[in-house]
Amino acid sequence: MTVSLVKESDVDVLIVGAGPAGVMAAQGLKRAGVNVRIVDKRSKKVAAGQADGIQPRTIEVLQSYGLAARLIKEGNQMHTAAFYNPSPKGGIERTGRAPDVTAPTARYPFEITLHQGAIEAIFIDAMHEMGLDVDRPTIPASIELSEDESLLKDPQAHPLKVTLKHLEPVEGESDTEIVHAKYVVGADGAHSWVRNNFGIAMEGEQTDYVWGVVDMVPDTDFPDIRNRCAVHSNNGSCMVIPREGDVVRLYIQLTDTDVRNVETGRVDMNKCSPEKLIEVARKSFHPYSIKPSGDIQWWTIYIIGQRVASKFSIHERVFIAGDACHTHSPKAGQGMNASMNDTHNLIWKLTHVLREWADPSLLKTYEFERRKYAQDLIAFDKKFSALFSGKPQTEEYAEGVSHQQFLEAFQTFGGFTSGIGIHYAESSIVNVSHQDLAKNLIIGQRMIPHIFLRAADTRPFELQDLLPADTRFKVLIFTGDVHDSAQRKKVEALAEELSQPDNFLVKHTPKGAAPYAVFDILSICSTTKVDIEYTDIPKILRPHWSKVLIDDVDNTGKVGGGGYSAYGIAPEGAIVVVRPDQYVGMVASFDKVSDLNTYFASFMAKS
Amino acid sequence: MTVSLVKESDVDVLIVGAGPAGVMAAQGLKRAGVNVRIVDKRSKKVAAGQADGIQPRTIEVLQSYGLAARLIKEGNQMHTAAFYNPSPKGGIERTGRAPDVTAPTARYPFEITLHQGAIEAIFIDAMHEMGLDVDRPTIPASIELSEDESLLKDPQAHPLKVTLKHLEPVEGESDTEIVHAKYVVGADGAHSWVRNNFGIAMEGEQTDYVWGVVDMVPDTDFPDIRNRCAVHSNNGSCMVIPREGDVVRLYIQLTDTDVRNVETGRVDMNKCSPEKLIEVARKSFHPYSIKPSGDIQWWTIYIIGQRVASKFSIHERVFIAGDACHTHSPKAGQGMNASMNDTHNLIWKLTHVLREWADPSLLKTYEFERRKYAQDLIAFDKKFSALFSGKPQTEEYAEGVSHQQFLEAFQTFGGFTSGIGIHYAESSIVNVSHQDLAKNLIIGQRMIPHIFLRAADTRPFELQDLLPADTRFKVLIFTGDVHDSAQRKKVEALAEELSQPDNFLVKHTPKGAAPYAVFDILSICSTTKVDIEYTDIPKILRPHWSKVLIDDVDNTGKVGGGGYSAYGIAPEGAIVVVRPDQYVGMVASFDKVSDLNTYFASFMAKS
Structure with missing residues (x-):
């Protein structure tokens, strides 16, 4: 018998990469009590620059994890x-101002x-408080997925063997470690090692647009320097993105093909400088003056690539997420958002399968929902980038992009760029059959925020705050007016039916678990604040006085x-099922509890 | 030469008592950079019970120190x-519900x-972060105030010699310490040692009302258990105060004179028990049931005393604050609020005098403003307590207190009980001469909150959040519409005048201090968001783009x-001076900058 110096361990989920997709996954899984590890090749977290825009929907998602305040x-x-x-x-002049966000909800x-x-620090600090830190600098050196069908089908099996290499090992310890994982999430960026290891192809192409980015505190008389600006001049285009403190980011269109290496066709940072970028920007801003006040904080140059991975998963045991599955231009501020929302979609599904609450087939909906979104994102990006990089309309160049054209595109895409309009298609977890009972709560879209009174x-409470990302399904009982005795009888009948063991509430709550471990219930009455007595709601429909x-x-x-x-809910009421990621999954009437049973039975585990 | 074992040190302000008044003072002075110490006789902070209600205005005050979020x-x-x-x-029935707060602003x-x-922990933690902890258990053993006029007049002198006694001294160190202080704040409660030491009398009397208090998690079918309730039954009165988590506090009227010691007339805790209190409460709640679910968390009995100290200061060198200067019933939830607002009023005045920005006479306004408030508080408390403790009106007892009477009193006193209506009378720091220029901003009341756009x-920003308790006077320039060229010329003329060295802005900002150290300036334009260019505001009226x-x-x-x-400000605009404690101090027109000069000269130091 020999003693191995290489440490071996088991883990439920191994996450590769601590960028936005990785840290979202790690904090969410850790919060759910999953045995999770996260490794990253960088020895420190990012200090400046890179992606920087958080969409309205992503703020809602952070709020659902309790992270938005910071x-x-x-x-x-x-x-x-x-x-x-x-x-x-x-020079240039202002042709208009408009709301940056055009999604009314x-x-x-x-x-x-x-x-x-x-x-990233918001997530990393939250993880740290829960006892999870990023293991860095560490890279996966090899990864093997068993082909044994019985292992692949068993959510408790560890079919993945990953060899990790610690780039700065603790003295006296091996730099190599073997991890047996139930699942692996490859959140390792545009050049994803995980993706390449499994030979997943990226589909799409490179564009010809070359852009520079500069972060600085500007000294300027430009009156919109604290607004997002699209500046189209006859000397090129710029985008202004105001940032924390007095920092401003400029995206600067580069027409100079000198920034490319002729042989590789790639952008060559050595051919450019921040001074050169500022010089280009100054020409577009004329007659306004703009220059850095102090040092340039960060800068880069890039060509836009618009690609989507051909698949997002290998046997629903390895998943890729974030830049590993989609790359596109940064100008609509989508990158970090798409990445975080990928893993937000995955967290609860992995958790439900690991707990054996859900059937492993639930995991197929990750690729189904997020790959479709990524394709939509690329399609949008193509249109938007072309408009943004196009020459502006002038008297001499009538075929150029007009203010009106650009503004219309900006507003048309508002639902998409805000993240609010993201719509998951029909599947086992998106059942649209009773859309008419809540006609404004689009099934497959995120739950619309609204303020109700306790x-x-x-x-007053924002309903979204009562639908946190705690892995539970939220069953919202819109009871109608319980001060009306006929309606109250219907609510009592519903309560009676939901208490029966053959209905979803009892059936899919594991024996031994707390009564509301899988499903939280909120009753929402149309009764006035003068008349309501919360004690009128049957007990099964109010787990606590606050519900x-x-x-x-x-x-x-x-x-x-x-x-x-x-x-869009009638006085007769309705039942709305909100998924753990805050998307509307199903709507039903009081007398169709059986439809809810069918819905949950289609993806929850048989008990 | 002998070496003394007794430590001696100098301090700007010594605070005695770490209750609500003391910790407010300590955190505010420390935040302002004052050399401050705070001692308390208790070895630990309060764990349960005691006062528990924070009024709307006090929440605003906490917010002004950055402490409201917690x-x-x-x-x-x-x-x-x-x-x-x-x-x-x-039994009882609900006769109505009404907003708990009736102050519309x-x-x-x-x-x-x-x-x-x-x-208290919110303040203590904030102090700790700034490097200040409560020295405990420590009491003052003696205090001497010099009678030397020249010392009393010099804000940099240390005319106070305080001997402190450490009740649990560090081993090997003396339990005695001598502190030489510029100022002492006695925030040491209803039995104030500081007050008694200087022979300040309490004026007023004891009432006959005896009440019990119980904190518990109730098991009840009472539908208003999470609302503040005034329960008047034929079996006595109760007040319900819902608290954090599931805790509820009950105030219970005790008619039983058994709870008093016959000889002293004082309440004797040994004559009562929490079970007895609950039993009394249960009778008032009939037909609803109420009982503790688990243990009683805290309980007490008290008689209401309604007293105000004859003075709040000795030579403006020793100040008393909080329960040391006023005691009254707890039922309108005023106690902690009155205490914290006492020292909130004092913090900026002490700071300005210590910095020699203001004349020491400014300190006289503390007693002037807060003693008047304390007297109003007692007058209110007498009326409210009588109504609350009175027998309810019934068919048999027509002269009893009716629902309508009680509700009207509750609403009439709403401005006062919310703290919103507190009104400081005319003085050097409250100049009402131009009230007509901003007729709804009552000079001497706190600045009305309102949301403006940057x-x-x-x-959007809540204006109050731009008026933090940072010891600065806020000069709000309501510029009118700067898109109108005539109005803009007036604003430019004002800017020109304010730049002159003989005006308050320059005159009362000490040489060597930052330009906006004493006065912060905000310009508030009636220009629309479509037209505004912040760069149109003259630079002296916008210290930063955010202003x-x-x-x-x-x-x-x-x-x-x-x-x-x-x-109530006309399109021509106005200048509003907000004091560091967020009270409106003065209003002026653009062509009466001289009135502002007179106002500030009346209490600021001559430079």
Whole structure:
């Protein structure tokens, strides 16, 4: 018998890469109590530059994990976009201002900008508090996935053998370690080692657009320097992205093909300099002056590539996420958002399968939902990049991009760029059969935020805050007016039915688990604050006094009310199932609890 | 030469007592960079019970120190008050519900309830982060104030010699220490040693009302258990105060004179028990049931005393604050609020005098403003306690207190009990001569909250958040519409005048200090978000790009706008001076900068 110096261990989920997709996955899985590890090849976290824009929907997602307050505290908010175009007098002039976010149901009607390192730190600190740190600098040296069908089917098996290499090993310890994992998430960026290891192809192409990026504190008389600006001049295009503190990011269109290496066709950083970028920008800003006040904080140059991975998973045991499965231009601020939302989609599915609450087939919906989204993203990016990089319309160049054209595109794509309009197609977890019962709550889209009052104390609550990312399905019982005795009888009948052991609530809650471990229940009444007595709601529909809400304005008359109509729910009520990631999964009527049973049976484990 | 074993040191301010008044003073002075110490006789901070209600205005004050977020996170909110009275069917019935807060300009339209220890911890943790901890258990053993006039007049002198006794001294060190202080704040409670030491009398009397208090998690079918309730039954009165988590506090009227010691007339805790209190409460709640679920968390009995100290200061060198200068009933939730607002009023005055920015006479306004408030508080308390403790009106007892009477009193006193209506009378720091220029901003009351947009990026801000407790006077320039060239010329003329060395801005900013060290300036324009260019505001009126606001609705159309009319300011504009404690001190017109000069010269130091 020999003693091995190489440490071997088991883990439920191994995450490769601690960028936005990786840290989102790690904090979410750790929060759910999953045995998870995360490794990253960098010895430190990102300090400056890189991606920086957080969309309205992504702020909602952070809020669902309890992480938005810090983001909002540290970040800058972009509320308004300003558009500059060639002026007949020479130079540029403002042709208009418009809301930066055009999605009317956005809870946060702005984007947040903050450098990537600060955003990652929010997740890394949250993980640290839960006892999980990034293992760095560490890379996977090899990965093997068993082909044994019985192992692949068993969620408790460890079919993955990963050899890790610690680049700065603790003295006296081996730099090599073997990890047996149930699942692996490859969140290792555009050049993903995990993706390449499994031979997953990237589909799509490189574009011809070359852009420079500069982060600086500007000294300028430009009056929109704290708004997002699209500047189209006859000397090239710029985008202004104001950031935390007094920092501003400029995206600068480079027409000079000198920045490319002629042989490889690739951008060559050595051919450019921040001074050169600023010089190009100054020409576009004329007659306004702009220059750095102090040092340039960060800069880079890039060509836009628009590609999507041909698949996002190998046997639903290895998943790739983030830049590993999609690359595109940074100008609509999508990159970090797409990445974090990939793993946000995956966290609860992995957790449910690992707990054996759900059937492993649930994991197929990850690729189904997120690959479709990535393809939509590339399609959008192609249109938007072409408009942005195109020459502006002037008297001499009538075929150029007009202010109106650009503004319309900006607003048309608002649902998409805000993340609010993301729509998952019909599947086992998106059942659209009773859409008519809540016609504004689009099944497959995220739950619309709205303020309701807590019945017991009339305190206003944003409903989204009662639907946290705690891995539970939220069953919202829109009870109608329980002060009306006929309606109350219907609610009592529903409560009686839900108590029966052959219904989903009892059936899919494992024996021995807490009664509301899998499903949380909220009752939302259309009763007024004058009449409501929360004690009128049957006990099974109110796990706690705080679980009864009413659709009424608060005491100031300024907050709340109108929820039933905003959601398109009739006074007869409805049952709305919200998935653990806050997407609407299903709607049903009180007398069709059987449809809910069918819905859950289609992907939950048989008990 | 002998070496003394007794440590001697100098301090600017010594605070005695780490209750609400003491910790408020300590964190505020420390934040302002004052050399401050705080001692307390208790070896640990309060763990449960005691005072627990924070008024709307006090939440604003905490917010001005950056401390409200934690209070809001940890505390319970009371939005609604419910009133129960004798039912003709026997027992009690609900006669109505009403908003708990009736002050229409309250930024936080609710009260927060949280046990006193948790509230004090917010301050103690903030102090700790700034490097200040409570020295405990430590008591003052003697205090001497010099009678030397020249010392008393010099703000840099240390006319106070305090001998401290450490009750648990570090081994090997003396338990005695001598502190020479410029100022002492006696925040040492109802039995104040500091007050007694200087022979300050308490004026007022004891009442006959005896009440019991119980904190518990109730098991009940009472539908308003999470609202503030005034329960008037034929079996006595109760008040329900819901608290953090599932805890509820009951105030229970005790008619039984058995709880008093016959000889002393004082309440004797040994004559009562929590079980007895619950038993009394159960009778008032009939037909609803109520009992503790688990242990009683805390309980006490008290008689209401209604007294105010004859003076609040000795030579403006020793100040008393909090319960040391006023005692009254706890039922309107005033105690902790009055205490914290005493020292909130004192912090900036002490700081300005210590920095020699202000004349020492400024300190006389502490007693002037806070003693008047304390007298109003007692007058209110007498009326409210009598109503609350009085027998309810019934068919048999027509002269009893009716629901309508009680509700009217509750609402009439709403401005006072919320703290929003507190009004400081005319003095050197409250100049009411131009009230007509901003007729809704009552000079001597706290600045009304309102949401404005930041001009540079249309981000909405609550104006109060731009008026933090940073010891600076805030000079708000309501510029009117700077897009109008005539109005803009007036604003430019004002800027020119304010740049002159004989005006207050230059005159009262010490040489060598940063330009905006004493006065912060905000320009608030009535220009629309479409037209505004923040660069149009003269530089002296915008210390930074963030210092220009506009009075317009935000991009969602739901937030902001209407500020000029809410404040009663005409399109011609006005200048509003907000004191460091957020109270409106003075209003002036653009062509009466000289009045502002006179105002500041009346209490600021001559430079």
